[in-house]
Amino acid sequence: MEHVLQYIDDHADEFIARLQELCRQPSIAAQNVGMEETATMVAELLRRIGAEVRLVSTPGYPVVYAQIAGPPGGKTLGFYNHYDVQPPEPLELWKSDPFAAEIRDGHIYARGVADNKANLVSRICAVEAYQRVKGSLPVTVKFIAEGEEEIGSVNLKTFARQNAELIACDGLIWESGYKNHGGQPVSSLGLKGILYVELHAHGANSDAHSANAAVLPSAVWRLVWALNTLKGPDERVLIPGFYDNVRPATDAEVRLLEEMPLDEEAWKSSLGIDSFVLGLTGMPLKEKYLLQPTCNLCGFGAGYTGEGLKTVLPNTAMCKIDFRLVPDQDPFKILDGLRSHLDDQGFGDIEIKLVDADWAQRTDPGDPLVKAVVAAAKRVYAKPPVVVPTMAGSGPGYTLCGELGIPSAGAGTGYYDSKAHAPNENIRIADYIEGIKHIAVLLEEFARV
Amino acid sequence: MEHVLQYIDDHADEFIARLQELCRQPSIAAQNVGMEETATMVAELLRRIGAEVRLVSTPGYPVVYAQIAGPPGGKTLGFYNHYDVQPPEPLELWKSDPFAAEIRDGHIYARGVADNKANLVSRICAVEAYQRVKGSLPVTVKFIAEGEEEIGSVNLKTFARQNAELIACDGLIWESGYKNHGGQPVSSLGLKGILYVELHAHGANSDAHSANAAVLPSAVWRLVWALNTLKGPDERVLIPGFYDNVRPATDAEVRLLEEMPLDEEAWKSSLGIDSFVLGLTGMPLKEKYLLQPTCNLCGFGAGYTGEGLKTVLPNTAMCKIDFRLVPDQDPFKILDGLRSHLDDQGFGDIEIKLVDADWAQRTDPGDPLVKAVVAAAKRVYAKPPVVVPTMAGSGPGYTLCGELGIPSAGAGTGYYDSKAHAPNENIRIADYIEGIKHIAVLLEEFARV
Numbered sequence: 001m002e003h004v005l006q007y008i009d010d011h012a013d014e015f016i017a018r019l020q021e022l023c024r025q026p027s028i029a030a031q032n033v034g035m036e037e038t039a040t041m042v043a044e045l046l047r048r049i050g051a052e053v054r055l056v057s058t059p060g061y062p063v064v065y066a067q068i069a070g071p072p073g074g075k076t077l078g079f080y081n082h083y084d085v086q087p088p089e090p091l092e093l094w095k096s097d098p099f100a101a102e103i104r105d106g107h108i109y110a111r112g113v114a115d116n117k118a119n120l121v122s123r124i125c126a127v128e129a130y131q132r133v134k135g136s137l138p139v140t141v142k143f144i145a146e147g148e149e150e151i152g153s154v155n156l157k158t159f160a161r162q163n164a165e166l167i168a169c170d171g172l173i174w175e176s177g178y179k180n181h182g183g184q185p186v187s188s189l190g191l192k193g194i195l196y197v198e199l200h201a202h203g204a205n206s207d208a209h210s211a212n213a214a215v216l217p218s219a220v221w222r223l224v225w226a227l228n229t230l231k232g233p234d235e236r237v238l239i240p241g242f243y244d245n246v247r248p249a250t251d252a253e254v255r256l257l258e259e260m261p262l263d264e265e266a267w268k269s270s271l272g273i274d275s276f277v278l279g280l281t282g283m284p285l286k287e288k289y290l291l292q293p294t295c296n297l298c299g300f301g302a303g304y305t306g307e308g309l310k311t312v313l314p315n316t317a318m319c320k321i322d323f324r325l326v327p328d329q330d331p332f333k334i335l336d337g338l339r340s341h342l343d344d345q346g347f348g349d350i351e352i353k354l355v356d357a358d359w360a361q362r363t364d365p366g367d368p369l370v371k372a373v374v375a376a377a378k379r380v381y382a383k384p385p386v387v388v389p390t391m392a393g394s395g396p397g398y399t400l401c402g403e404l405g406i407p408s409a410g411a412g413t414g415y416y417d418s419k420a421h422a423p424n425e426n427i428r429i430a431d432y433i434e435g436i437k438h439i440a441v442l443l444e445e446f447a448r449v
Numbered sequence: 450m451e452h453v454l455q456y457i458d459d460h461a462d463e464f465i466a467r468l469q470e471l472c473r474q475p476s477i478a479a480q481n482v483g484m485e486e487t488a489t490m491v492a493e494l495l496r497r498i499g500a501e502v503r504l505v506s507t508p509g510y511p512v513v514y515a516q517i518a519g520p521p522g523g524k525t526l527g528f529y530n531h532y533d534v535q536p537p538e539p540l541e542l543w544k545s546d547p548f549a550a551e552i553r554d555g556h557i558y559a560r561g562v563a564d565n566k567a568n569l570v571s572r573i574c575a576v577e578a579y580q581r582v583k584g585s586l587p588v589t590v591k592f593i594a595e596g597e598e599e600i601g602s603v604n605l606k607t608f609a610r611q612n613a614e615l616i617a618c619d620g621l622i623w624e625s626g627y628k629n630h631g632g633q634p635v636s637s638l639g640l641k642g643i644l645y646v647e648l649h650a651h652g653a654n655s656d657a658h659s660a661n662a663a664v665l666p667s668a669v670w671r672l673v674w675a676l677n678t679l680k681g682p683d684e685r686v687l688i689p690g691f692y693d694n695v696r697p698a699t700d701a702e703v704r705l706l707e708e709m710p711l712d713e714e715a716w717k718s719s720l721g722i723d724s725f726v727l728g729l730t731g732m733p734l735k736e737k738y739l740l741q742p743t744c745n746l747c748g749f750g751a752g753y754t755g756e757g758l759k760t761v762l763p764n765t766a767m768c769k770i771d772f773r774l775v776p777d778q779d780p781f782k783i784l785d786g787l788r789s790h791l792d793d794q795g796f797g798d799i800e801i802k803l804v805d806a807d808w809a810q811r812t813d814p815g816d817p818l819v820k821a822v823v824a825a826a827k828r829v830y831a832k833p834p835v836v837v838p839t840m841a842g843s844g845p846g847y848t849l850c851g852e853l854g855i856p857s858a859g860a861g862t863g864y865y866d867s868k869a870h871a872p873n874e875n876i877r878i879a880d881y882i883e884g885i886k887h888i889a890v891l892l893e894e895f896a897r898v
Contacts, residue, residue: 322659
């Protein structure tokens, strides 16, 4: 194995350049920018390591599927990634072009570098290194790289149902993983679900002079009042039944949370905040973060928000809400609950548009895959790995794993300040190289467990 | 006088072209577009009717001041107008370019045509017609055309204090006037005051992945909750003391309101609404519209409002609020009250930025100016004129009239569906020609009263 690790060190510059090249290719799913080009580029990267590659078309963006056979009768390890990225806005807050992949002080800055291009490329590089040094792989590997993760993996459900045999594996390495403030690699065993909706309020048939505000219904005020019935400053979501199906944490999950280091001061400092919501700290903070659902406002748009004074009564108002869900909340029941709640509160006029809905998913902490990920991490990283019961984020975990009975665990190259989805998204180059090594060793560990 | 009216009919095409030309020159004060060019163009229009013109510079946009002397010892009639316009956005809702001044079905469509370019040009044309036919004017006339009305007349206060002798007159015709659904010309005797503020909420030091919403403070939610403490669905403003100084309506004002025709069905139909706020109708609707203050949301901006799914926890949120005030509410006391109220409700972190503040103003319905405006209207218009105690809108009435003891009354060329401040702003050409005639006759009537 030492030779594999040496190969990775020897080829670090090349692996970094490969990542920069992919980051320089924009792939903004929400805005349909560069998607086909990026899928083709990912397919080419996989072909260059000898994989059998298929571009599986969907009604949206293609899924890149790739396979390299290991020993007959051996295990199969899957890698799930996505090649799409979030929109880069607000552009004025970036210190360098989000698609320049600029290197500064040992970091690579780019939209999508942390989420999820470095993880995707690190796995390709790991497989390449193992093959080049050892001649063949100890397990069959499969790559599934979709192009719609950032827009809710809209077509992945159909892909998964139609291609269960392509996905089938003994364990799937999830798209993400990161280093915490203490330098420990963090592996997550699950994902929150999501319900993403837009609320639309309507007033008169056009914007009006705001002098009419005394007597004309206001779309903006109605949306403000409606939102206020959803969640108050106590952070409790007021949709009846919202918490009914929240599964209590298992003993194993509670233990993982207890063992999970969390440098609250460093986290707060990196965020520039004085305290977390409700002044939470310790176990209640961890539980709220990972095991509780959310109701977040992603955006609110109405009327004139430019410079200077414009006195207008806008006739429409819109907001985007994401609820992050936990097992066993049903996103569709919550959508129904939201409709009933708005109706009951006198906001039957407010329109709900469903954007995305998915269930949460978690893997048993005792699964062999988890053991292999931990064992590999211990061999590569200076600090002991941390396993957490779930990420705070969402993804198609239920689609690819929960529904198909496949265990999953995270591994990746980000860190606590990677600013995924935010301006100046970045990874540290040293983490990237270690991430490649972790996957290379994992190939061997997974063959053993 | 018949010859003056005939002259106006004979020169209608030229007067229309003159207005189109001014409308085709953008003059967006909030965005500093075309302001100097427009001031120069207005000055030239005034010079062409023989006025002594001064461009009075201010720290912002110049005030165009002009004067034409009447008989010695005679009365002086002032005209207040503004040459700036509101921003034209949202552009996609215009049926023709907002600066094309397109004529369709007897209407001129342009940003600023109703508010306030047609009124300005109609007064210039009226004075021209009177002079050409009669040789000289029966009163001295003064024109004051500022370039900052749509951004709160920020520099007009200083201009007025430094140039009281320029403004001095026996009556000032206010910038606006319109025809109601019944075809009657409406003259207003006052203006509401205004307090325009921005509220800014701040969260972490940058946008974050919305997975963090379980524990990170949200700027958007805080702004929603703060707004909810300002006004609820009962439309009552909850800032303590907000209504304390609202002056009760005089008997004369109540009578004007009672006499004021209001075709509620036609108004609702033109707005596309089923009912006014709180289901108001009749006198309570009129009183709320004209004699009560407002709290309107002009705009709300936060996070991602583009297409598709972006899961983000925005770190800032902003809204623009305009309060329309009535006599004798003090905008600065209300600003202080807003700060205290937010503090008391636990929103001390929300920043208030003052954009504009001005008092309300009203003229006594018994003033000679009002009599002259009514008498002139009766000679020109087919339908009897309507006098209302105040407009629902705001303007520098206190600055130019209230503070200097000058009576004012409105007269103008708009109509009930002119869509001021909104897409497809327009006037009817027939109203424009009648408006020119009204001002021409008014010159004579005002000399008499």
